[in-house]
Amino acid sequence: MFGNNSLVNIKVFAHKENKIMTKSIENLLKMIVPAQVPLSFHIELIKVQAIIARTQLVRQCRAFGGPGCSKYKDCDICDEGHCIDIVDDSYLRQTWKDNYNEYMEKLNRAIKETEGLIITINNKPIDPKFHDTCGGSTENSEDVLGNRVVYLRKVLCNYCSNSPNWDGHKDFTLKDIEERLNINFPKLKPSLKTEIKGFVEGIEKDESGRVREIKIGGKKLKGKDVMELLGLDSTKFSVTPATIRFNTRGKGHGLGLCQYGGNQMAIEGYSYDDIINYYYTGVEIKKYEIPCINKPLSGKILMIDPGHGGEKSQDFVGPTGLREKDVVLNVSKKLKNRLEQLGAHVYLTREEDEYMSLSERVKLANKIRPNFFISIHLNSFSNPSIHGCEIYYYRNDKDSEALGKAIMGSLVNNLSIVNRGVKVADFFLLRQIGVSSLRIELDYITNPEIEEKLKDSEYINRVAESISEGIVTYYKY
Numbered sequence: 278m279f280g281n282n283s284l285v286n287i288k289v290f291a292h293k294e295n296k297i298m299t300k301s302i303e304n305l306l307k308m309i310v311p312a313q314v315p316l317s318f319h320i321e322l323i324k325v326q327a328i329i330a331r332t333q334l335v336r337q338c339r340a341f342g343g344p345g346c347s348k349y350k351d352c353d354i355c356d357e358g359h360c361i362d363i364v365d366d367s368y369l370r371q372t373w374k375d376n377y378n379e380y381m382e383k384l385n386r387a388i389k390e391t392e393g394l395i396i397t398i399n400n401k402p403i404d405p406k407f408h409d410t411c412g413g414s415t416e417n418s419e420d421v422l423g424n425r426v427v428y429l430r431k432v433l434c435n436y437c438s439n440s441p442n443w444d445g446h447k448d449f450t451l452k453d454i455e456e457r458l459n460i461n462f463p464k465l466k467p468s469l470k471t472e473i474k475g476f477v478e479g480i481e482k483d484e485s486g487r488v489r490e491i492k493i494g495g496k497k498l499k500g501k502d503v504m505e506l507l508g509l510d511s512t513k514f515s516v517t518p519a520t521i522r523f524n525t526r527g528k529g530h531g532l533g534l535c536q537y538g539g540n541q542m543a544i545e546g547y548s549y550d551d552i553i554n555y556y557y558t559g560v561e562i563k564k565y566e567i568p569c570i571n572k573p574l575s576g577k578i579l580m581i582d583p584g585h586g587g588e589k590s591q592d593f594v595g596p597t598g599l600r601e602k603d604v605v606l607n608v609s610k611k612l613k614n615r616l617e618q619l620g621a622h623v624y625l626t627r628e629e630d631e632y633m634s635l636s637e638r639v640k641l642a643n644k645i646r647p648n649f650f651i652s653i654h655l656n657s658f659s660n661p662s663i664h665g666c667e668i669y670y671y672r673n674d675k676d677s678e679a680l681g682k683a684i685m686g687s688l689v690n691n692l693s694i695v696n697r698g699v700k701v702a703d704f705f706l707l708r709q710i711g712v713s714s715l716r717i718e719l720d721y722i723t724n725p726e727i728e729e730k731l732k733d734s735e736y737i738n739r740v741a742e743s744i745s746e747g748i749v750t751y752y753k754y
């Protein structure tokens with residue numbers, strides 16, 4: 278049964294009224310879908326758009342682990358336009374006029390009949406890009422965004438050939454183009470005998486500069502006839518180009534759903550899931566999971582990477598022979614258990630004492646695309662008295678830096694581990710992985726006291742518990 282969606286309340290900032298409204302997801306969709314698609318479209322396409330808008334909301338809202346509005350910190354979305362566009366009822370009454378009742382009924386039906394459904398890949402909501410008219414085929418994400426998104430693949434689409442936006446154009450004056458592109462065209466002196474091949478050529482002037490004869494579009498004309506027919510002031514004339522027309526095919530960035538194409542599919546009898554699966558490659562349509570209060574990490578995907586492993590392992594060894602590869606596997610397994618209790622989906626890169634290359638780990642992470650990839654290691658130093666924890670993140674990754682600080686804080690508070698810093702590093706793993714990632718060097722195995730602690734399974738439990746607590750803290754703020 279899925280009937281609890283009203284439990285998830287979304288905080289919306291209304292900037293004109295300067296107040297926060299609280300709405301359920303399904304009610305909020307009534308303000309989002311009409312901002313994205315004309316309600317004159319087929320009901321199945323309106324359903325597609327309802328699922329798209331719901332997917333965007335679930336990605337955005339903090340209750341599901343989204344970032345919320347970047348401007349109004351206490352809100353999930355705002356109506357200023359930088360979050361997800363929303364419109365209000367008075368706007369809809371003005372726009373829809375006589376169709377208001379019919380369109381509202383259609384909208385409510387589309388939302389109701391897709392209740393709770395979102396588009397996912399690996400259990401995560403996708404970024405459901407859509408556009409007006411693709412003009413023959415949609416685009417691969419790397420050609421538009423620069424990075425490869427598995428579900429945004431090029432698909433052929435002739436369904437949109439009846440779209441009013443299939444062919445378009447826009448005319449610009451040369452001056453306008455110069456200003457917008459910050460360029461200078463070569464200056465043409467009006468006194469010169471300028472020709473535009475195929476259009477205006479063969480200009481013959483008399484000694485005072487009056488046009489005697491001219492060929493326009495292949496037709497020979499007398500200067501005075503051109504003056505009369507075009508209503509020019511004088512036969513002393515020359516030509517220069519002044520506007521350029523840009524002809525376009527389709528409308529929008531071309532990623533994901535082509536709305537006019539999807540609408541035509543609906544008219545031809547395809548259903549909303551056919552349309553979604555046509556334009557988004559390899560996705561699943563499923564009901565979103567309601568986040569639960571005692572499961573603060575629900576919906577989060579984390580990948581834990583116990584360093585080293587196997588015979589080829591170049592791990593560190595403690596004074597009495599304790600091996601780094603065994604300790605970090607132990608910590609990682611306990612961490613996985615604890616994080617799962619808190620609601621997260623957790624993957625380990627290895628579950629046995631086996632060799633795994635760094636590039637295999639990278640491949641796995643880039644396939645699963647977790648919210649965070651966390652490598653666990655121990656450190657070593659020639660001076661046995663050195664101890665403490667270091668956490669590394671990659672360059673400008675603010676999310677990883679914040680998570681690293683939360684985990685460090687928790688390890689320091691709970692276990693009195695010495696804070697040796699949350700720092701930037703350029704490790705192969707951190708650099709190659711396309712998601713936020715951290716490397717935690719828990720402590721120094723070369724310190725005899727630390728080595729003893731690391732042999733104690735109760736201590737390992739507390740390490741796993743503290744790292745989990747840090748992760749929960751990070752998501753709270």
Ligand SMILES: [Zn+2]
Binds near residue numbers: 347354357360
């Ligand atoms: Zn906002």
Ligand SMILES: [Zn+2]
Binds near residue numbers: 411412436
């Ligand atoms: Zn199309």
Ligand SMILES: [Zn+2]
Binds near residue numbers: 584601654655
């Ligand atoms: Zn290591």
